[in-house]
Amino acid sequence: MESIKFIDKKLFILDQTLLPNKEKWVEIKNIEQSYNAIKTLMVRGAPAIGIFAGYSMALFSDNNNIYNLKKYLDSSRPTAVNLSWATNRMIRAFENGKSLIDEAIAIHNEDIEMCRKISEYGLTLLNDGDGILTHCNAGELATSRYGTGLGPLLLGKEKGYNFHVFSDETRPLLQGARLTSYEFEKAGIDVTLICDNMAGFVMKKGLINAVLVGCDRVAANGDTANKIGTSSVAVLASYYNIPFYVLGPYSTVDFNCKTGNDIEIEEREGDEIKQMFFEKPTALKETKCFNPAFDVTDHSLITAIITDKGIAYPPFEKNLKEILK
Numbered sequence: 001m002e003s004i005k006f007i008d009k010k011l012f013i014l015d016q017t018l019l020p021n022k023e024k025w026v027e028i029k030n031i032e033q034s035y036n037a038i039k040t041l042m043v044r045g046a047p048a049i050g051i052f053a054g055y056s057m058a059l060f061s062d063n064n065n066i067y068n069l070k071k072y073l074d075s076s077r078p079t080a081v082n083l084s085w086a087t088n089r090m091i092r093a094f095e096n097g098k099s100l101i102d103e104a105i106a107i108h109n110e111d112i113e114m115c116r117k118i119s120e121y122g123l124t125l126l127n128d129g130d131g132i133l134t135h136c137n138a139g140e141l142a143t144s145r146y147g148t149g150l151g152p153l154l155l156g157k158e159k160g161y162n163f164h165v166f167s168d169e170t171r172p173l174l175q176g177a178r179l180t181s182y183e184f185e186k187a188g189i190d191v192t193l194i195c196d197n198m199a200g201f202v203m204k205k206g207l208i209n210a211v212l213v214g215c216d217r218v219a220a221n222g223d224t225a226n227k228i229g230t231s232s233v234a235v236l237a238s239y240y241n242i243p244f245y246v247l248g249p250y251s252t253v254d255f256n257c258k259t260g261n262d263i264e265i266e267e268r269e270g271d272e273i274k275q276m277f278f279e280k281p282t283a284l285k286e287t288k289c290f291n292p293a294f295d296v297t298d299h300s301l302i303t304a305i306i307t308d309k310g311i312a313y314p315p316f317e318k319n320l321k322e323i324l325k
Helices: 031-039 046-060 064-073 081-095 100-123 152-160 176-186 197-206 230-239 316-320
Strands: 005-006 010-014 027-028 130-133 164-168 191-193 212-214 217-221 224-225 245-248 294-297 304-307 309-312
Touching: 005 027, 005 046, 005 100, 010 046, 027 031, 031 046, 031 064, 031 245, 046 064, 046 081, 046 197, 064 081, 081 191, 100 152, 100 245, 100 304, 130 191, 130 197, 152 176, 164 176, 164 197, 191 197, 197 230, 212 224, 212 230, 230 245, 309 316
Parallel strands: 130 164, 130 212, 164 191, 212 245, 245 304
Antiparallel strands: 005 010, 010 027, 217 224, 224 294, 304 309
């Protein structure tokens, strides 16, 4: 299931704000549209954002200062380290006289291989018939293929595994409802959608053997920036002694960021809480909202961080570096 296509030097994205009710491909024709696509979550997920940013810089650098392009795109989703990672890579390619189109295609192809490796590592930690809890969406819509947090389940399906997935709806943007359940239904994976506040209940009932979540940034000590609500799931998993696995590309590890306290958390418009996806507002217009897009999951709650370079176990500050050796 693709979410980004590059055809005849034209860039297309599957507008994820319309899923699951409408599948619409949109051509991106200028850098302003690129910025808006990232900002409004038409394209989302750390790896997918990186791929999209690479193509955007390659296509629109002829009529724009490439350094200004980088700064502009980076400001669209400041928490997602893959965004700045990709724009930095495009800058290096430019400075070294490389073809920017070729570099963007390389980022895309490398992501496909990266996702497969993450999925293979993650699958080694699961068993046929496991009950899995997911939060947000970290599958093919958020990456290139397979995904990160959902990758082991999609790869496992190909290999004959049967999982029973409980997908948190993931308020307020409902990525778990709109996107994760959509992906699993398309893939033929048994999925049950639940409200976010049901996670503890299904754990208590013994229905969950592991929790799989994606991430947008990993601090040097192993703290991770995940979709808002993930840290609450981690606390519940710890209480019920259920493995809590964070999956993401190694490029999301930011060794310059010492702890989760140093991660910049994006705050979004309050109307996403009380108005988006509802026919009528669920609160008064004057009611204040606090709507951070991410929270930080403390490293002490994480069983393992699964990357394309391998699986890191605590202590993360040491072992996130060790898996490169």
